[in-house]
Amino acid sequence: MTDQQHTAKAFDSDLQDLSRMVAEMGGLAEKQVAEAVAALARRDTALAQRITEADTSIDKLQHEIEEKAVLTIARRQPMAVDLREIVGALRLANDLERIGDLAKNIAKRVIALNAEFPPPKLIRGVEHMTDLLLEQLKTVLDAYVRRDISKALSVWRGDEEIDAVCTSVFRELLTYMMEDPRNITFCIHLMFCAKNIERMGDHATNIAETVHYIIEGRPIADKRPKGDTTTIPALRAAGE
Amino acid sequence: MTDQQHTAKAFDSDLQDLSRMVAEMGGLAEKQVAEAVAALARRDTALAQRITEADTSIDKLQHEIEEKAVLTIARRQPMAVDLREIVGALRLANDLERIGDLAKNIAKRVIALNAEFPPPKLIRGVEHMTDLLLEQLKTVLDAYVRRDISKALSVWRGDEEIDAVCTSVFRELLTYMMEDPRNITFCIHLMFCAKNIERMGDHATNIAETVHYIIEGRPIADKRPKGDTTTIPALRAAGE
Numbered sequence: 001m002t003d004q005q006h007t008a009k010a011f012d013s014d015l016q017d018l019s020r021m022v023a024e025m026g027g028l029a030e031k032q033v034a035e036a037v038a039a040l041a042r043r044d045t046a047l048a049q050r051i052t053e054a055d056t057s058i059d060k061l062q063h064e065i066e067e068k069a070v071l072t073i074a075r076r077q078p079m080a081v082d083l084r085e086i087v088g089a090l091r092l093a094n095d096l097e098r099i100g101d102l103a104k105n106i107a108k109r110v111i112a113l114n115a116e117f118p119p120p121k122l123i124r125g126v127e128h129m130t131d132l133l134l135e136q137l138k139t140v141l142d143a144y145v146r147r148d149i150s151k152a153l154s155v156w157r158g159d160e161e162i163d164a165v166c167t168s169v170f171r172e173l174l175t176y177m178m179e180d181p182r183n184i185t186f187c188i189h190l191m192f193c194a195k196n197i198e199r200m201g202d203h204a205t206n207i208a209e210t211v212h213y214i215i216e217g218r219p220i221a222d223k224r225p226k227g228d229t230t231t232i233p234a235l236r237a238a239g240e
Numbered sequence: 241m242t243d244q245q246h247t248a249k250a251f252d253s254d255l256q257d258l259s260r261m262v263a264e265m266g267g268l269a270e271k272q273v274a275e276a277v278a279a280l281a282r283r284d285t286a287l288a289q290r291i292t293e294a295d296t297s298i299d300k301l302q303h304e305i306e307e308k309a310v311l312t313i314a315r316r317q318p319m320a321v322d323l324r325e326i327v328g329a330l331r332l333a334n335d336l337e338r339i340g341d342l343a344k345n346i347a348k349r350v351i352a353l354n355a356e357f358p359p360p361k362l363i364r365g366v367e368h369m370t371d372l373l374l375e376q377l378k379t380v381l382d383a384y385v386r387r388d389i390s391k392a393l394s395v396w397r398g399d400e401e402i403d404a405v406c407t408s409v410f411r412e413l414l415t416y417m418m419e420d421p422r423n424i425t426f427c428i429h430l431m432f433c434a435k436n437i438e439r440m441g442d443h444a445t446n447i448a449e450t451v452h453y454i455i456e457g458r459p460i461a462d463k464r465p466k467g468d469t470t471t472i473p474a475l476r477a478a479g480e
Contacts, residue, residue: 070327073313087310094334174428178421184414191428192435 007076014072015082018089019145021068022096025061026141029096030134032058032103033200037130039110040193043117051107058100065093081217088214092144095203095210099137102196109189118186122176125169126190129197132162136204143211152211155204156220162201169194247316254312255322258305258329259385262336265301266381269336270374272298272343273440277370279350280433283357291347298340305333321457328454332384335443335450339377342436349429358426362416365409366430369437372402376444383451392451395444396460402441409434 032051039048069086072078078086136155143151173187173194205224212220272291279288309326312318318326376395383391413427413434445464452460 066327066330070313070323073310074317074319074323077314077317079314083310083314087306090306090330174424177417177424181418181421184417184424188414188428188431195432 011072011076011078011082014068014076015085018065018068018072018086021061021065022089022092023141023145025058025065025093025096026137026144028054028058028061029099029103030137030141032100032107033130033137033197034134036103036106036110037127037193037197039107041120041123041127043110043113045111045114048107048110052104052111055100055104058097062093062097065089081214084214084217088144088210091210092207095206099200099203102200106193106196109193113186113189116186118190122173122187122190125165125172126194126197129162129165129169129194132158132165133197133200133204136162136201140204140207140211143208144214147211147215149212149215152208152215153220155208156212156224159201159205159224162198166194166198251312251316251318251322254308254316255325258308258312258326261301261305261308262329262332263381263385265298265305265333265336266377266384268294268298268301269339269343270377270381272340272347273370273377273437274374276343276346276350277367277433277437279347281360281363281367283350283353285351285354288347288350292344292351295340295344298337302333302337305329321454324454324457328384328450331450332447335446339440339443342440346433346436349433353426353429356426358430362413362427362430365405365412366434366437369402369405369409369434372398372405373437373440373444376402376441380444380447380451383448384454387451387455389452389455392448392455393460395448396452396464399441399445399464402438406434406438 032054035047036051038044039051069090073083073086076082136158139151139158140155142148143155170191173191176183177187209220212218272294275287276291278284279291309330312326313323316322376398379391379398380395382388383395410431413431416423417427449460449464452458
């Protein structure tokens with residue numbers, strides 16, 4: 001092998017390592033999200049505690065990806081599509097770290113709720129949002145691994161559904177809160193949980209945009225399809 | 241000037257550009273936060289609209305910093321402290337983009353609240369949090385520009401106060417909500433605004449950690465001082 005072939009091979013290996021690390025981080029984030037909402041549904045504070053502790057693994061991976069990306073750029077001086085791969089890995093690591101953090105926050109609320117748990121039917125809306133979100137996350141990480149542009153675009157368009165379910169969850173919670181002041185406390189917790197999942201959906205959409213950028217070299221041109229996420233529609237309806 | 245001196249000079253110039261861009265982004269973020277809460281206090285929906293539009297400038301700067309950082313690493317192959325400077329700029333740009341986004345979300349709620357504004361006394365708690373947050377932000381950006389480790393550490397320790405005020409704001413809002421169901425809608429908006437500002441405080445602390453990392457080459461060793469941010473103390477007290 002010539003020096004040049006050796007260098008090119010080492011660089012490909014760096015890129016593959018980066019890609020693998022991002023995929024691993026994606027898998028961890030998926031697990032944290034699924035388990036945080038399972039802990040909420042099952043009132044499993046022990047599981048919730050494990051989730052808050054496991055968040056450090058996600059943060060650690062983000063730093064490792066950042067270091068690897070920076071060292072690869074410094075050593076290999078990549079151009080064009082390879083540079084986009086590395087920048088893309090950095091961006092994905094950021095969005096996945098945020099998703100992990102939001103899952104940890106849900107877990108913290110589960111621990112704190114302890115004795116004051118909401119009725120199961122109220123949690124179903126949040127579970128529905130989570131199913132949609134996990135589907136988005138799975139698809140977009142798949143799009144990244146396979147460099148599949150159509151999968152990335154389908155995720156980019158799919159965020160509106162999560163926003164719509166979020167609005168209906170808020171509407172339901174508001175009604176409950178207005179019926180009886182004793183419901184207010186746990187309903188607020190559920191609202192924050194729902195908002196966290198809605199934000200995770202935004203990060204999944206960010207990842208879709210990054211995958212598009214890696215493959216096409218430019219951002220998705222159109223304005224992002226976004227439902228109203230201030231929860232105003234739900235709040236306004238409840239006020240009528 | 242020799243080739244080597246010329247290269248070193250060009251690199252210093254790159255680092256200075258990066259630092260300047262981060263400081264500019266910091267200034268924009270400060271402005272967005274201050275104006276978002278002013279819009280809330282004054283019920284100024286026109287100002288709120290300008291804030292939501294101005295967020296694109298912050299996002300644009302983040303991408304420019306990212307590009308500049310990556311190109312600088314590729315061209316100059318920096319090591320040690322220079323590499324930390326560049327990584328630090330990337331991390332700061334991320335935290336500042338998040339702060340800008342949270343300010344935009346507050347502005348969106350101002351627009352949506354429109355006719356249903358909370359009484360001024362309820363907004364005072366949020367304004368108090370904002371004063372503390374802006375002080376943190378100003379100090380930490382100063383710490384970055386001057387590479388001042390003691391300022392960075394003071395910000396890192398100062399986050400607990402914002403968390404404490406957040407808890408008391410939640411307590412106050414909960415009481416209001418329980419007194420009269422008609423208060424629930426705008427109180428929820430204020431809760432989300434308060435939570436956004438509390439999260440901005442976390443990002444200011446992240447920036448303090450990054451400044452420490454740039455100067456010292458290692459993270460702040462201790463566990464981060466953190467008040468309970470699930471708002472459980474407030475919610476529990478209200479349930480008694």
